[in-house]
Amino acid sequence: MPDSLKPEALALVLSGRQITRRGFLAKVGQGLAAANVAAGLLKDAVAQQPHLVVPDPPGKKVGYAVVGLGQLAIYQILPAIAQCEKSKVVALVSGHPDKANKLALRYGVDPNNLYNYQNYDSIKDNPEVNVIYIVLPNSMHAEYTIRGLRAGKHVLCEKPMATTPAECQTMIDAARQANRKLMVAYRCRYEPFNQEMIRLAREQELGPVRIIHADAGFNIVDPTQWRLRKSMSGGGSLMDIGIYSLQAARYLSGEEPTEVNAMSYSTPGDPRFQEVEETINFQLRFPSGVLANCTADYSSAYRSHFRAIATKGYFELDPAMSYTGLLMRVNRGNEVEEPAIQPRDHFASEMEHMSQCVMEDKTPLTPGEEGLRDLKIMMAIYEAARTGNTVRL
Amino acid sequence: MPDSLKPEALALVLSGRQITRRGFLAKVGQGLAAANVAAGLLKDAVAQQPHLVVPDPPGKKVGYAVVGLGQLAIYQILPAIAQCEKSKVVALVSGHPDKANKLALRYGVDPNNLYNYQNYDSIKDNPEVNVIYIVLPNSMHAEYTIRGLRAGKHVLCEKPMATTPAECQTMIDAARQANRKLMVAYRCRYEPFNQEMIRLAREQELGPVRIIHADAGFNIVDPTQWRLRKSMSGGGSLMDIGIYSLQAARYLSGEEPTEVNAMSYSTPGDPRFQEVEETINFQLRFPSGVLANCTADYSSAYRSHFRAIATKGYFELDPAMSYTGLLMRVNRGNEVEEPAIQPRDHFASEMEHMSQCVMEDKTPLTPGEEGLRDLKIMMAIYEAARTGNTVRL
Numbered sequence: 001m002p003d004s005l006k007p008e009a010l011a012l013v014l015s016g017r018q019i020t021r022r023g024f025l026a027k028v029g030q031g032l033a034a035a036n037v038a039a040g041l042l043k044d045a046v047a048q049q050p051h052l053v054v055p056d057p058p059g060k061k062v063g064y065a066v067v068g069l070g071q072l073a074i075y076q077i078l079p080a081i082a083q084c085e086k087s088k089v090v091a092l093v094s095g096h097p098d099k100a101n102k103l104a105l106r107y108g109v110d111p112n113n114l115y116n117y118q119n120y121d122s123i124k125d126n127p128e129v130n131v132i133y134i135v136l137p138n139s140m141h142a143e144y145t146i147r148g149l150r151a152g153k154h155v156l157c158e159k160p161m162a163t164t165p166a167e168c169q170t171m172i173d174a175a176r177q178a179n180r181k182l183m184v185a186y187r188c189r190y191e192p193f194n195q196e197m198i199r200l201a202r203e204q205e206l207g208p209v210r211i212i213h214a215d216a217g218f219n220i221v222d223p224t225q226w227r228l229r230k231s232m233s234g235g236g237s238l239m240d241i242g243i244y245s246l247q248a249a250r251y252l253s254g255e256e257p258t259e260v261n262a263m264s265y266s267t268p269g270d271p272r273f274q275e276v277e278e279t280i281n282f283q284l285r286f287p288s289g290v291l292a293n294c295t296a297d298y299s300s301a302y303r304s305h306f307r308a309i310a311t312k313g314y315f316e317l318d319p320a321m322s323y324t325g326l327l328m329r330v331n332r333g334n335e336v337e338e339p340a341i342q343p344r345d346h347f348a349s350e351m352e353h354m355s356q357c358v359m360e361d362k363t364p365l366t367p368g369e370e371g372l373r374d375l376k377i378m379m380a381i382y383e384a385a386r387t388g389n390t391v392r393l
Numbered sequence: 394m395p396d397s398l399k400p401e402a403l404a405l406v407l408s409g410r411q412i413t414r415r416g417f418l419a420k421v422g423q424g425l426a427a428a429n430v431a432a433g434l435l436k437d438a439v440a441q442q443p444h445l446v447v448p449d450p451p452g453k454k455v456g457y458a459v460v461g462l463g464q465l466a467i468y469q470i471l472p473a474i475a476q477c478e479k480s481k482v483v484a485l486v487s488g489h490p491d492k493a494n495k496l497a498l499r500y501g502v503d504p505n506n507l508y509n510y511q512n513y514d515s516i517k518d519n520p521e522v523n524v525i526y527i528v529l530p531n532s533m534h535a536e537y538t539i540r541g542l543r544a545g546k547h548v549l550c551e552k553p554m555a556t557t558p559a560e561c562q563t564m565i566d567a568a569r570q571a572n573r574k575l576m577v578a579y580r581c582r583y584e585p586f587n588q589e590m591i592r593l594a595r596e597q598e599l600g601p602v603r604i605i606h607a608d609a610g611f612n613i614v615d616p617t618q619w620r621l622r623k624s625m626s627g628g629g630s631l632m633d634i635g636i637y638s639l640q641a642a643r644y645l646s647g648e649e650p651t652e653v654n655a656m657s658y659s660t661p662g663d664p665r666f667q668e669v670e671e672t673i674n675f676q677l678r679f680p681s682g683v684l685a686n687c688t689a690d691y692s693s694a695y696r697s698h699f700r701a702i703a704t705k706g707y708f709e710l711d712p713a714m715s716y717t718g719l720l721m722r723v724n725r726g727n728e729v730e731e732p733a734i735q736p737r738d739h740f741a742s743e744m745e746h747m748s749q750c751v752m753e754d755k756t757p758l759t760p761g762e763e764g765l766r767d768l769k770i771m772m773a774i775y776e777a778a779r780t781g782n783t784v785r786l
Contacts, residue, residue, distance in 0.1 A: 210693045211672065213686075215606060219704060261654040263783070265682045279604065281684045283674050289658045291674045293606075293686040300603045300702045301726065309693045311612060333694065388783030390656070 062355035063128045065091035065115070065153070067144055068135040069099050072158070076323065077135060078107055080347035086355035087348075090128040093120055120144070124151035130358055131156055133185070133351070137232045138239065142167035149178040156354045158185045160243050161371025163234025165379060168372035175368055183354050183364035184371035186247060187346035190353055193317055193326040194251070196341055197308060200315050201252045206332065207311030209290055212252050214245035216304040216321060217279070217297035223272045236266075236276030238378055242296025244321050246374055246381075248306040249284050249292035257284040257292075257377060259392050262385035272298065282381045455748035456521045458484035458508070458546070460537055461528040462492050465551070469716065470528060471500055473740035479748035480741075483521040486513055513537070517544035523751055524549055526578075526744070530625045531632065535560035542571040549747045551578045553636055554764025556627025558772060561765035568761055576747050576757035577764035579640060580739035583746055586710055586719040587644070589734055590701060593708050594645045599725065600704030602683055605645050607638035609697040609714060610672070610690035616665045629659075629669030631771055635689025637714050639767055639774075641699040642677050642685035650677040650685075650770060652785050655778035665691065675774045 064087055066073050081089045091113035094100040100114045115123055123129055132148035134141055134157040142162045148155045155175070161184045162168050175182035188194040201209050217237060226232040227240055250256065262282040266273035279297035286292070307316035313332040319325060323346060330337045357364045377393065384391040457480055459466050474482045484506035487493040493507045508516055516522055525541035527534055527550040535555045541548045548568070554577045555561045568575035581587040594602050610630060619625040620633055643649065655675040659666035672690035679685070700709035706725040712718060716739060723730045750757045770786065777784040 206694070211608075211610070211674070211688055211690055213606065213608060213688070215604075215686075215700075215702075217604070217702070259656070259781075261656055261676065261781075263652070263654055263676045263678055263684055265678070265684055267682060279682075279684055281604070281676050281686050283654065283656045283676060283686075285656055285658070289660060289672075291656055291658055291672055291688075293608075293674050293676075293688055295604055295606070295684075295686055297604055297702075300704055301599070301706045301724070303702065303707055303724065305700075307608075307698075309608075309610070309690075309696065311693055313694045314696055331694070331696065388652075388654075390781030 060086075060359070061088040062086055062130045062358050063088060063090035064156075064351065065089075065093055065113075065123060065126075065129045065132045066135060067093040067120070067132055067148070068137075068140075069094040069096065069103060070135065073135045074103065076347050077133065077351075078103060080345045081351055082107060083345060083348045084352055084355070086359065087131075087351040091115060091123065091126060093117070093123070093132075121147055121151055123148070123153065129153055131354060134158055137226045138163050138234050139232045142171055145171045145182065146174040149174045149180050149182065152178065152180065154181040154183075154354070154358055156183045156185055156351065157368075157371070159371065159374070160234065160239050160378070161368065161375060163239070165372055165375045168368060168375050172368040172372060181354070181357055181364060182368040183350075183357070184366045184368065185347075185350055186366045186370070187350045188244065188247065188321055189251065189366055190344075190349035191326070191346040192341050192344055193328050194248075194306075194320070196328060196339065197306065197315060197317060198251050198254075200330070201308055201310075202254060204310070206313035206315065206330070208288075209252060209308045209310045211309040212249050212290060212292040213294075213305065213307040213309075214248040214252075214292065214320075215295040215306075216241045216244045217295065217300050218302035219300060220272060220298040228272050228274075228276055230275040233276060235378070235382065236273065236280070237278060237296040237298040238264075238280045238282075238381060239276075240296075241298070242280055242282070242294065242381075243374055243378070244304065245294035245296055245306075246282075246284075246377060248320065249286075249294055250373075252306065252308045253286045253288070253290045253292065255286040255288060255290065256373065257286055257393055259285040259390050260377065260380050260384050261390050262381045264385040267299065270299075277385075280381065280385060282384070284377075453752070454479055454481040455523045455751050456481060456483035457549075457744065458482075458486055458506075458516060458519075458522045458525045459528060460486040460513070460525055460541070461530075461533075462487040462489065462496060463528065466528045467496065469740050470526065470744075471496060473738045474744055475500060476738060476741045477745055477748070479752065480524075480744040484508060484516065484519060486510070486516070486525075514540055514544055516541070516546065522546055524747060527551055530619045531556050531627050532625045535564055538564045538575065539567040542567045542573050542575065545571065545573065547574040547576075547747070547751050549576045549578055549744070550761075550764070552764060552767070553627065553632050553771070554761065554768060556632070558765055558768045561761060561768050565761040565765060574747070574750055574757060575761040576743075576750070577759045577761065578740075578743055579759040579763070580743045581637065581640065581714055582644065582759055583737075583742035584719075584739040585734050585737055586721055587641075587699075587713070589721060589732065590699065590708060590710060591644055591647075593723070594701055594703075595647060597703070599706035599708065599723070601681075602645060602701045602703045604702040605642050605683060605685040606687075606698065606700040606702070607641040607645075607685065607713075608688040608699075609634045609637045610688065610693050611695040612693060613665060613691040621665050621667075621669055623668040626669060628771065628775065629666065629673070630671060630689040630691040631657075631673045631675075631774060632669075633689075634691075635673055635675070635687065635774075636767055636771070637697065638687035638689055638699075639675075639677075639770060641713065642679075642687055643766075645699065645701045646679045646681070646683045646685065648679040648681060648683065649766065650679055650786055652678040652783050653770065653773050653777050654783050655774045657778040660692065663692075670778075673774065673778060675777070677770075 093115040264280040266278040284292040304320040305318045306320040380391040486508040657673040659671040677685040697713040698711040699713040708723045773784040
């Protein structure tokens with residue numbers, strides 16, 4: 001199985017923050033990011049002492065099995081879960097026993113709770129595991145989610161939820177049949193900068209939003225990675241990073257798009273883009289008349305920028321989806337504010353939400369249905385790019 | 394004739410800089426704008442002393458007749474020309490004698506050189522006039538440009554050049570027949586911030602540009618103004634402010650688009666948008682694979698933002714087309730610079746270029762052919778928005 005390197009990890013590298021096996025060094029420009037730097041150094045200290053078992057804070061915790069130990073799991077999810085009050089890692093699933101053993105030691109996972117892809121289904125017999133967090137390549141999401149649900153576990157699945165709407169529907173059906181929760185890991189919905197953007201949009205502090213810009217991309221370096229194989233990724237920059245732009249357009253408008261236009265480009269002869277698209281720009285129309293212009297690409301400098309333009313001003317995040325260092329600006333005509341928002345770890349926040357939903361038997365904010373909606377729209381974006389016609393949803 | 398209020402003047406108001414008849418007060422947030430503020434105060438001082446004739450600096454100057462004394466002429470062009478070394482105002486053309494007399498006194502224009510729309514053609518007998526600057530509503534550009542050329546004068550025409558490509562072609566033909574110069578007043582091409590963006594793009598300091606974002610718009614307030622009458626404007630936000638986004642995409646890519654997508658919206662029942670579009674988003678494809686996402690609107694907060702995303706970083710202007718206070722940022726991965734660029738008056742710069750072309754018998758950087766190219770593309774954008782199909786150029 002290829003390394004399940006997630007775009008976030010790569011993006012972090014590309015944004016100038018070097019990631020190493022032993023920890024990470026956060027080089028950030030914004031003062032607001034100080035708290036995140038501190039958190040990073042803390043994680044760093046933990047990472048450098050593999051014998052150090054992070055002690056559980058008091059109180060009941062939901063037990064997680066993390067499936068797929070790629071960069072995202074190693075550098076983001078496992079360190080994040082160690083900070084959680086309601087969530088703890090109790091099991092690991094990996095094809096690499098050495099990696100699993102090392103991480104088990106670092107995070108205090110019982111060696112009896114290490115699984116591989118062959119004995120994965122036996123996780124049903126492990127009462128410590130409440131939630132399975134799927135951090136695999138996209139094409140494996142459906143299978144491992146469904147097997148997890150059938151094992152009687154709740155599932156938190158990385159985005160995109162799957163590679164086709166049909167797979168998403170099967171996953172939703174499996175969750176319903178198993179009477180288990182299914183949540184898609186849209187981390188930006190759980191962190192306070194994007195939440196403040198949503199609040200400003202909903203409360204119309206600057207009047208109603210009329211236009212949304214959402215741009216995200218990075219330069220994908222390794223031509224051999226799974227996300228450039230269509231059979232594993234389902235698509236290129238749209239599925240991987242454009243989904244953030246699409247999400248932003250949807251959660252900032254608070255509506256579902258009715259029409260989409262798109263234009264895509266892949267450099268002829270570039271070995272990275274033989275199967276999936278390099279760049280895709282798309283436009284969305286929402287029922288209230290909001291129009292969104294979105295971008296995703298795999299060949300330019302890392303950046304992420306969401307701007308919501310309302311009648312009396314505009315507000316934006318730049319960067320909008322990096323793990324740390326998010327910056328918000330609110331332009332009220334002649335006055336520009338940079339609200340002092342206390343950052344929170346995106347992954348810890350999303351896992352805490354999932355745990356709370358499990359504890360209180362509530363539906364997650366981003367259930368399987370939300371993942372399905374994005375997949376349907378992304379298929380329409382591909383159709384629009386392919387045909388050169390506006391596609392109605 | 395309706396007041397030829399230009400979008401720039403309105404945008405200035407909407408950006409929080411109050412314009413009054415007696416001068417203007419620049420409230421700007423960026424330190425870089427200090428020089429512009431000083432220039433503004435100087436103009437203000439001049440404006441408050443209508444008896445004060447601005448003395449000519451030494452040296453030969455090209456004589457201008459300004460046609461149309463609306464806000465753009467009063468608050469931008471006439472004050473700008475007073476700063477010029479190679480250009481001077483020698484005649485005014487207006488339907489309002491009182492306005493023309495007052496401005497003639499302020500700027501030292503010979504009272505014999507005041508024309509109206511009836512005796513405009515007699516300007517051919519005035520050897521002091523070398524260039525006619527057309528600052529009229531769009532629908533009048535073609536007629537007054539052609540009459541000016543037939544009077545043997547060079548013509549500098551505000552943008553959009555006309556309301557149809559056919560009109561543009563007639564203007565170009567008239568210039569050729571008259572053997573006179575015809576330049577379109579694309580002020581951003583002559584000011585140093587946009588010029589620095591173009592330099593960075595051409596020299597590929599951050600690698601080749603792959604994606605361009607260009608967003609510009611403002612809230613148009615007065616529903617009775619000419620730019621909301623299709624017969625006078627030729628179109629809505631696209632023709633008025635979207636032309637800046639289109640220009641940015643073209644001059645930052647350095648290429649001509651081959652395909653266009655578009656989506657437009659006008660709020661039903663809004664009296665402002667009965668004849669012309671409110672919002673229009675468009676996508677452009679360029680031959681090298683550069684894709685551009687552009688916006689123009691007439692109902693949101695004033696802003697203007699151009700961002701060119703290259704392989705190793707990105708560079709942007711925000712604001713990008715205000716008269717003053719432009720700000721450039723260059724993001725080289727983890728390092729963000731704000732280059733200290735010395736601002737220059739946009740209108741003075743463009744007029745000095747025209748004067749130099751006249752003096753040295755050279756073709757302007759933005760001749761009639763450049764205006765025609767934009768009109769052809771804007772017609773394709775309208776067609777794409779109307780049909781929902783990608784239009785090939």
